[in-house]
Amino acid sequence: MLKATEISRIFKRKHGTVKALDSVSLEINKGEFVGIVGPSGSGKSTLLLALGGMSHPDQGIVHWNDQSIYSWDVTTRSKWRGTSVGFVFQSFNLVPYLTVFENVSVGLSLAKNGVADEKSIDAILDEVDLSSRKDHVPSELSIGQQQRVALARALVKKPQLILADEPTGNLDPDTGNEVMDIIKRQHANGTTVVMITHDPNMAAMAQRTVRIVEGRIAS
Amino acid sequence: MKIKRLVFRELFQRNSQLISSLAAVSLGIAVMVAIQSTTHYSEKAVAGELDALGANILLLAKDATVQDYYSADFQQSEIPESYVSVLTSSGIQGLDNLSPKYSLPVEVGERTFTLTGILPRNEFKSKALWQGALGVFEKPQNCGIVANIPGITDAAKVQVRKRVIEDLAPDAMLVGADVSRSLGISEGDSLTVLGKRFVAEATLPITGTVDDGRMFAHLHTVQKLAGKDSVLHSIEIVGCCSAISTGLIQQINKLLPDAKVVTISQIVTTQIRANTVMKRISIIMLVVILVVGGASIANYMFANVYERRREIGIYMSMGANSPWILKLFLLKALIIGLAGGVFGYIIGSALAVILGPRIAGVPVLPLPMYALYSVVISTVIAFIASSIPAFSATNVDPSLIMKEE
Numbered sequence: 001m002l003k004a005t006e007i008s009r010i011f012k013r014k015h016g017t018v019k020a021l022d023s024v025s026l027e028i029n030k031g032e033f034v035g036i037v038g039p040s041g042s043g044k045s046t047l048l049l050a051l052g053g054m055s056h057p058d059q060g061i062v063h064w065n066d067q068s069i070y071s072w073d074v075t076t077r078s079k080w081r082g083t084s085v086g087f088v089f090q091s092f093n094l095v096p097y098l099t100v101f102e103n104v105s106v107g108l109s110l111a112k113n114g115v116a117d118e119k120s121i122d123a124i125l126d127e128v129d130l131s132s133r134k135d136h137v138p139s140e141l142s143i144g145q146q147q148r149v150a151l152a153r154a155l156v157k158k159p160q161l162i163l164a165d166e167p168t169g170n171l172d173p174d175t176g177n178e179v180m181d182i183i184k185r186q187h188a189n190g191t192t193v194v195m196i197t198h199d200p201n202m203a204a205m206a207q208r209t210v211r212i213v214e215g216r217i218a219s
Numbered sequence: 220m221k222i223k224r225l226v227f228r229e230l231f232q233r234n235s236q237l238i239s240s241l242a243a244v245s246l247g248i249a250v251m252v253a254i255q256s257t258t259h260y261s262e263k264a265v266a267g268e269l270d271a272l273g274a275n276i277l278l279l280a281k282d283a284t285v286q287d288y289y290s291a292d293f294q295q296s297e298i299p300e301s302y303v304s305v306l307t308s309s310g311i312q313g314l315d316n317l318s319p320k321y322s323l324p325v326e327v328g329e330r331t332f333t334l335t336g337i338l339p340r341n342e343f344k345s346k347a348l349w350q351g352a353l354g355v356f357e358k359p360q361n362c363g364i365v366a367n368i369p370g371i372t373d374a375a376k377v378q379v380r381k382r383v384i385e386d387l388a389p390d391a392m393l394v395g396a397d398v399s400r401s402l403g404i405s406e407g408d409s410l411t412v413l414g415k416r417f418v419a420e421a422t423l424p425i426t427g428t429v430d431d432g433r434m435f436a437h438l439h440t441v442q443k444l445a446g447k448d449s450v451l452h453s454i455e456i457v458g459c460c461s462a463i464s465t466g467l468i469q470q471i472n473k474l475l476p477d478a479k480v481v482t483i484s485q486i487v488t489t490q491i492r493a494n495t496v497m498k499r500i501s502i503i504m505l506v507v508i509l510v511v512g513g514a515s516i517a518n519y520m521f522a523n524v525y526e527r528r529r530e531i532g533i534y535m536s537m538g539a540n541s542p543w544i545l546k547l548f549l550l551k552a553l554i555i556g557l558a559g560g561v562f563g564y565i566i567g568s569a570l571a572v573i574l575g576p577r578i579a580g581v582p583v584l585p586l587p588m589y590a591l592y593s594v595v596i597s598t599v600i601a602f603i604a605s606s607i608p609a610f611s612a613t614n615v616d617p618s619l620i621m622k623e624e
Contacts, residue, residue, distance in 0.1 A: 045618070046618070049617060049618055052536065054535065054536060054617040054618075055617065055618060074540060074541060075540050075542075078535070078538050078539065078540035078543075079538060079540070081535075081536065081537070081538045082537060082538015082539075083538065085536075087536040087537070087620075089620055093529060093530075093532075093533045093620050095530055095533065096232075097228050097229055097232045098220075098225075098228060102220050102228070105220035106220050106225065106534070106537065107537045109220050109221070110534065110537045110538040110539055110543070111537070111538055116220055153537070
């Protein structure tokens with residue numbers, strides 16, 4: 001389903017270059033739940049961005065269903081990301097001036113060419129138990145609620161692939177488990193999940209764990 | 220969620236920046252509207268004043284001089300009367316009025332005066348100085364039109380029109396102020412000139428021109444007294460000042476190569492200078508607005524893009540492409556431009572109405588057409604100023620979204 005072949009990503013910095021990814025190859029099957037672990041600065045987030053079509057590798061190819069996503073034009077890749085990929089971030093990245101409903105609505109309307117079906121939004125908010133807070137702005141929510149909004153925003157379009165960057169990193173264990181329950185439910189429904197985590201307990205929930213060290217797959 | 224709604228929601232998140240940016244473009248537009256509105260009415264007032272100066276182009280016989288014109292001493296320097304119809308049917312733009320003339324030296328009461336034959340309606344149109352005494356006649360169109368200045372009510376115009384003298388009968392004449400005083404002639408008095416008895420239809424007010432020493436009768440009456448048929452000594456032309464500066468004289472020369480075309484340079488120069496000064500001030504203001512308003516909006520938009528880098532990255536991760544990001548910022552520029560134009564027009568018009576009479580000495584009313592200009596200029600400035608920041612937004616590094624806040 002998703003396959004990275006020999007991808008490298010090099011960043012130019014003031015004092016030289018940094019090789020964030022060094023010939024990484026990784027194959028993720030449909031419906032699989034893959035955990036990515038590794039120390040800070042090892043290239044996990046860069047890999048996630050490359051897999052999601054947001055960071056063009058300097059070398060190598062990323063395939064989605066046997067099609068090279070970086071050979072597509074930018075519009076096609078954006079459209080694919082909008083419809084097939086759901087990103088979840090450690091710091092939630094909610095739009096601060098939009099309500100819960102509107103944050104989720106933006107995600108859906110970008111996927112559906114500006115059309116956001118209110119029923120779908122209500123359904124996903126119900127699923128993450130935030131129906132009663134849909135008119136609140138993020139600053140009025142708890143940290144856990146904010147992450148659930150971020151999850152709802154990623155899931156409302158029913159993506160085939162969830163790319164999560166330490167989704168429980170900022171949460172207490174109980175709230176983290178609530179969020180992981182939602183992700184596991186999605187996985188159980190057939191969604192492919194790639195999740196970066198530092199937490200061994202969370203990593204243990206994945207079917208397979210990939211360890212990255214200094215831009216290379218260590219195990 | 221529609222992008223328009225998203226833009227509106229974001230617009231009011233950074234109120235102080237929005238207000239300062241909007242204020243810069245609004246005030247710029249306001250200054251332009253205030254100057255333009257005041258200039259508009261000022262120009263009209265000046266145009267009215269300049270109308271009082273009368274004709275600004277003379278058509279004479281090739282061998283005649285301006286001195287001949289003022290002394291009415293044309294000898295045999297005549298031009299065909301058909302030149303009038305040639306000019307009127309030529310389609311040349313900017314010929315506001317033609318006043319054909321034939322003058323004769325006449326002796327009345329042992330004094331020599333000039334009897335000038337005129338076509339009354341044409342003459343009245345070009346003689347604003349006569350209008351106070353004789354009434355308001357139909358004025359030239361376009362740039363020579365009488366200013367519609369607030370304060371001069373329609374009722375007043377109607378009252379004046381009741382005194383219009385539209386024509387001169389074969390035995391009627393208008394008597395210049397000096398002639399009237401010298402001969403003691405009043406309205407309704409009769410006098411005999413070249414053996415023909417005339418009745419003074421009206422005595423003209425003091426104009427300070429050669430008209431004061433002249434008597435005016437119908438052109439065809441004077442031609443008959445001179446034993447001439449269909450010839451003239453001169454045609455006085457009220458030419459539209461902008462047309463003069465864009466080749467009216469050359470066109471007349473080309474049309475009537477056997478005549479001499481002379482501009483009354485002081486009048487023309489004054490007319491052109493008045494318009495030029497106003498136009499230059501407007502251009503300077505427009506440049507100031509472009510620079511100040513544009514810089515302010517550009518600064519605001521650059522800051523806005525910088526502050527929203529993470530948000531842009533999020534939209535990208537959700538499937539937003541470059542045109543969508545561009546639209547997000549340019550729509551915002553459009554709103555700022557429209558609002559700046561509307562506020563600028565309102566503030567500028569208010570300034571012009573309040574300050575115009577004090578500064579320029581003319582009453583000023585809001586000009587609705589300037590609302591359209593304001594909105595268009597403001598929007599164009601906002602768009603141009605926002606284009607670079609908006610394009611830079613499409614190049615935001617999406618890896619920002621992965622970093623901790």
